[in-house]
Structure formats: C-alpha cells, structure tokens
Amino acid sequence: MATRAATKIRIGRLERPALTGVLVREVVNFSSYWRSATFSSTVEPTIYLLAFGFGFGSLVSTIGGYDYVEFVGTGTVATAVLFSSAFPAMFGTFVKYNFQRTYDAILAAPVDTEELVTAEALWIATRAGVYGCVPLIVAMVFGLPPAWGMLTVPFIGFLAGYGWASFGIMVAGFAKSIENFSYVISAVLTPLFLVAGTFFPIDTLPQWAQVLAQFNPLYHCVQLVRDAAFGFQGWVDLYHVAVLVFFGLLMWRLAIYAMERKLVN
Amino acid sequence: MRDGLAIRLRGVVKRYGPITAVNGLDLDVPEGTCVGLLGPNGAGKSTTMRLLTAQAIADEGELEVLGFRLPEESKAARAECGVAPQLDNLDVTLTVEQNLLVFTHLYRIGRSERRAAIDAALAMANLADRRDSRVDKLSGGMRRRLLIARALVHRPRLVLLDEPTVGLDPQVRQELWALIDALRAEGTTILMSTHYIEEAERLADTVLIMSHGECVAAGRPAELIARHAGRTAVEVYGSPSQLAEAEAKARAEGFLTRRTGTSIAVLGVDGADGRAPKGERRPANLEDVFVLLTGEEID
Numbered sequence: 001m002a003t004r005a006a007t008k009i010r011i012g013r014l015e016r017p018a019l020t021g022v023l024v025r026e027v028v029n030f031s032s033y034w035r036s037a038t039f040s041s042t043v044e045p046t047i048y049l050l051a052f053g054f055g056f057g058s059l060v061s062t063i064g065g066y067d068y069v070e071f072v073g074t075g076t077v078a079t080a081v082l083f084s085s086a087f088p089a090m091f092g093t094f095v096k097y098n099f100q101r102t103y104d105a106i107l108a109a110p111v112d113t114e115e116l117v118t119a120e121a122l123w124i125a126t127r128a129g130v131y132g133c134v135p136l137i138v139a140m141v142f143g144l145p146p147a148w149g150m151l152t153v154p155f156i157g158f159l160a161g162y163g164w165a166s167f168g169i170m171v172a173g174f175a176k177s178i179e180n181f182s183y184v185i186s187a188v189l190t191p192l193f194l195v196a197g198t199f200f201p202i203d204t205l206p207q208w209a210q211v212l213a214q215f216n217p218l219y220h221c222v223q224l225v226r227d228a229a230f231g232f233q234g235w236v237d238l239y240h241v242a243v244l245v246f247f248g249l250l251m252w253r254l255a256i257y258a259m260e261r262k263l264v265n
Numbered sequence: 266m267r268d269g270l271a272i273r274l275r276g277v278v279k280r281y282g283p284i285t286a287v288n289g290l291d292l293d294v295p296e297g298t299c300v301g302l303l304g305p306n307g308a309g310k311s312t313t314m315r316l317l318t319a320q321a322i323a324d325e326g327e328l329e330v331l332g333f334r335l336p337e338e339s340k341a342a343r344a345e346c347g348v349a350p351q352l353d354n355l356d357v358t359l360t361v362e363q364n365l366l367v368f369t370h371l372y373r374i375g376r377s378e379r380r381a382a383i384d385a386a387l388a389m390a391n392l393a394d395r396r397d398s399r400v401d402k403l404s405g406g407m408r409r410r411l412l413i414a415r416a417l418v419h420r421p422r423l424v425l426l427d428e429p430t431v432g433l434d435p436q437v438r439q440e441l442w443a444l445i446d447a448l449r450a451e452g453t454t455i456l457m458s459t460h461y462i463e464e465a466e467r468l469a470d471t472v473l474i475m476s477h478g479e480c481v482a483a484g485r486p487a488e489l490i491a492r493h494a495g496r497t498a499v500e501v502y503g504s505p506s507q508l509a510e511a512e513a514k515a516r517a518e519g520f521l522t523r524r525t526g527t528s529i530a531v532l533g534v535d536g537a538d539g540r541a542p543k544g545e546r547r548p549a550n551l552e553d554v555f556v557l558l559t560g561e562e563i564d
Contacts, residue, residue, distance in 0.1 A: 017370075017373045018371075020370060021367075021370040021371035021372075021373070022371070024366075024367055024370040024371075025356070025367040025370070025371070028356075028359060028363050028366065028367055029356055029358070029359060032358040032359060033358065100354060100356075100357075101350070101352050101353075101354035102354055102356070104320065104350055104352075104354055105348075105350065105354045105415075106371060107318070107320055108318045108320065108343060108346070108348035108350070109343060109344075109368070109371040109372055110340045110341070110343045110344040110371075110372070110373065111340075111371060112340060263320065264319070264320055264321070264322060265281070265320075265321055265322070
C-alpha cells in the first residue's frame with residue numbers, strides 16, 4: 001500500500017494527465033454510442049443541404065457568383081459544427097452532472113473543474129471538426145469542386161466547435177432544469193443559425209441585421225469555410241479567425257465559472 | 266502528516282444558505298484504522314464526505330487529508346484517496362474493465378502498471394469473471410463491488426466510503442463487509458459513513474455519531490455503549506398504552522428509555538435489581554446509543 005505514497009503530484013492548473021484522463025473517459029464511452037452521435041450530427045445538416053439545395057436551388061441558380069448548392073454546401077458546414085457541438089455539450093453536460101453523476105466521480109479524482117470543462121470542450125470540438133466535413137463531402141458529390149483550402153475546414157470546425165461546446169457547457173452550468181434549454185434554443189441558437197449566411201447571404205438583410213451578424217460566431221465560421229473552399233481573402237479571414245478565437249476563449253472561461261458554481265459548493 | 270492522522274478536521278462549519286449542514290465538526294481518522302461516521306439522514310455525513318474531496322468548501326475550520334491542507338492542496342490529497350460514492354455513477358454502457366481502465370487514467374497510473382492495477386482491483390472485488398460484462402447487465406451487489414473496486418484501482422492510502430451498502434440485501438451486504446474488512450486488514454485507512462448501526466459495529470474501530478451537523482459522541486463502539494447505555498437493557502412489550510405507561514414509570518425511576526417501535530427498551534438496568542421493569546433482558550447495543558443521542562424522532 002505504501003508503494004505509491006512516494007509519488008507526490010504537483011499541484012498545477014490544466015495538467016495534462018488530468019485532461020487525458022477525462023478525454024480517455026469520453027473516447028472509451030464514444031465507442032458505445034458513436035453510431036447515434038454520428039447519425040444525428042451528419043444526417044441533419046445533410047437534410048438541410050439537400051432540402052435547401054434542391055428546394056431553393058430550383059428557384060435561385062446562383063448567389064454571389066456561386067452555384068446555390070455550392071453556397072449552401074459550404075454554409076451547412078457551420079450548421080453541422082453547431083449541431084455537433086452546442087447540443088451535445090448542453091445535453092451531455094446536464095445528463096452527466098444531474099442524472100449520471102459522472103462529474104462527482106471525476107472531481108473526486110485529481111481533476112479540477114477547469115480541467116474537466118477544458119477536456120470536455122476539446123473532445124466535443126474534435127468531433128465537431130470531423131462532423132463539419134460531412135456536408136462538404138456531400139456537396140462535392142453534387143458538384144462542389146474540391147480545393148486545397150478545404151483541408152483547413154476540420155480546423156475551422158474545431159475552432160468554432162470549441163466555442164460552441166463551451167457555450168453549451170456554460171448553458172448547462174447555469175440551467176436549473178433541462179426545460180430551460182428551450183429558451184436558449186429558441187431565443188439564441190435558432191436566430192443565430194438562420195442569420196449566419198448559411199442559406200441566404202446576409203448582405204440582402206437590413207443594415208442593423210448585418211451589423212448584428214458580425215457578433216454571430218456562426219457567421220464567421222460560414223465565411224471562413226466559404227473562403228477555404230473558394231479562395232482565402234487575407235486579412236478578412238484573419239479577422240474571422242480572431243473573432244472565433246475570442247468567442248472560444250470567452251465561452252471557455254464562462255463555462256468554467258458556471259460549472260464551478262454548480263459542482264463545487 | 267500530523268500525529269499519524271489521515272484525516273484531521275477542526276471546527277469545520279459548512280452552511281448552505283440558512284441551513285448549517287456541518288456545525289463545528291472535529292474529526293480524527295488515525296492512519297490504518299476504520300472510522301465509522303454514523304448518523305441519521307440529514308445529519309451532515311454526506312456533506313462531510315464532500316468536504317474531504319473539496320467538492321464542498323468549508324466556511325470555517327481547518328481540514329487536513331493525508332497531511333494536505335484543504336481546499337488548497339486538495340488535488341494532491343485526492344490523488345491518494347479512493348472514493349466510493351453513495352449514488353452509483355458508473356458508466357453503464359461500458360464493461361467492468363473499461364470502467365476501471367478510465368479510472369487508471371484519471372488516477373494517473375503509468376501505462377506499464379495499468380493492467381496489473383485493473384487485475385488487482387477485479388480480484389479484490391471478486392469480479393474477475395465479469396471483466397467483459399457491461400455494467401447495466403450486473404446485479405446491484407456487483408455494481409456496488411465495482412464502485413468500490415474503482416475506488417481501489419490506484420491503491421489509495423485512504424478510502425472514503427459513503428453509505429457503502431445502502432439499499433442492498435443482507436447477503437450482498439455481508440459480501441461487501443468482507444471486502445471492506447479485507448481492505449482494513451491490508452492497512453488501508455477507511456472513513457465510512459453509514460446509517461446502519463450493525464455495519465459500524467462490525468467494521469469500525471471507532472465511530473463518530475453525528476446529529477444536526479455536530480459530533481455528539483465518538484469512541485470505540487463498546488466504550489460508547491458502556492458510557493451511554495450501560496451494559497444491559499430490558500425490552501418491555503405490550504399495547505401502545507402499556508408501553509407509554511412502562512416508559513413513564515421507568516423514567517420516573519430514573520432510567521433512560523428508548524422506543525424500538527414494538528417495545529420500550531429500558532437502559533442501564535445492570536445494578537438495579539428490584540427497580541428494573543420486567544421484560545426480556547439483552548445486552549445494550551450501539552443502536553441504543555444512537556437513538557439516545559440522535560433523538561427518537563427524525564425531524
């Protein structure tokens with residue numbers, strides 16, 4: 001029993017073994033539910049792509065010089081990222097905290113809330129980066145020409161996904177009950193999802209809506225993906241990246257704050 | 266570690282809004298012993314357990330676990346503690362082995378030692394032949410054993426067991442008792458909260474009885490019985506009115522009494538030949554002490 005007494009651990013923040021521990025738990029669990037997660041994260045945006053692509057596509061042939069299918073195909077990458085990050089983060093966090101009590105077990109181990117939240121967000125962001133590519137691949141089947149820039153799409157998806165995952169964890173941290181999610185979904189996510197330039201360009205909207213879109217992380221994700229597919233635009237894209245980095249950092253800290261309030265009392 | 270104490274609490278207070286869950290608690294757990302934290306529901310046992318892993322932060326008082334000050338150094342303490350919670354929080358869609366594997370990572374066991382750590386925990390909990398079973402296919406008793414095995418996978422110096430046998434059949438309970446006793450025999454320090462008196466009596470070297478967030482008695486079970494309930498008790502049976510009468514009479518004679526539900530137990534009748542009421546004589550037990558000190562009604 002005394003053999004391990006000598007291995008004193010350093011008391012640090014964001015220690016790699018703690019992050020790895022939480023990530024291993026997620027990866028091992030993923031092996032038992034990857035089918036359903038993959039299904040919902042890929043089929044939904046694909047349906048949007050097909051419905052809008054062919055529905056609107058028969059009315060509008062081109063937007064801003066792109067085929068409508070190309071326009072929507074690149075836009076729904078952001079939708080896939082959102083669906084595979086914000087939603088699993090909200091529901092997963094709430095279920096693990098409230099019903100499965102997983103976080104009680106993890107925080108009894110040498111893992112702090114900051115590490116727990118960070119590892120969970122990293123994991124969801126990684127999934128979002130992968131699932132975000134699905135609409136792009138589907139769009140390629142329907143004629144979107146491949147481009148080297150598209151290789152950056154998983155990273156764009158990861159970056160945006162990290163922010164949305166942190167956002168979801170924060171919402172779960174502040175929510176008193178799972179019913180409260182309806183407010184966030186209806187009042188925050190749905191408008192952001194629609195006014196992101198996914199299905200129609202925002203420059204046809206009134207001026208105030210265009211200004212508001214600048215505060216929508218999803219809009220910046222859509223723009224980056226489009227530029228990755230059709231050609232990067234230098235500083236403009238750096239600006240989009242900067243907004244997503246800021247969004248990710250802000251949501252990350254807020255998620256930690258919310259979960260600390262909930263888990264340590 | 267000060268004075269060979271694995272856990273040392275002094276004047277610990279924990280409030281939740283207007284409720285004081287733990288009210289000036291002192292608690293000593295000497296290394297290598299098993300201490301039972303006994304008390305009715307709501308006495309503050311679970312809050313005390315959460316304080317020890319810094320999942321609750323005390324408002325006042327000093328807390329030391331394995332020589333580490335809490336909450337500042339809690340992470341280092343947690344690395345050497347094993348915790349089996351009251352509520353089952355296993356990953357139910359994973360196998361027994363996968364559950365343990367995850368915890369070898371969370372407790373930072375090196376790659377080369379993981380396999381052996383899992384095997385040892387499985388053997389200890391007698392689950393070696395269920396290694397590949399999914400948790401949701403296990404019986405309640407097996408799940409509880411796995412919960413304890415999970416707490417042991419990194420060979421902790423201190424194990425915290427929160428109500429380890431609550432809601433289990435007597436057969437399953439004795440299996441778990443054997444497991445806890447084996448752990449104790451190996452020299453692991455154990456703090457176990459329970460509201461089953463027999464459990465504390467059988468497993469604990471010393472018990473601490475809590476009521477309303479305070480310690481109302483602490484010591485070896487036999488000492489507590491002798492000090493608070495005497496050596497012998499008499500159980501008086503009868504109709505409710507006869508019981509009330511017997512209770513009033515015994516109290517008037519200066520005896521302590523407690524209700525058992527079906528009888529009145531009159532305590533400390535050892536030397537009182539003539540005055541003792543008639544009834545079944547039996548040795549006083551820890552339950553007598555428990556009810557005397559924590560009250561006959563739960564509020």
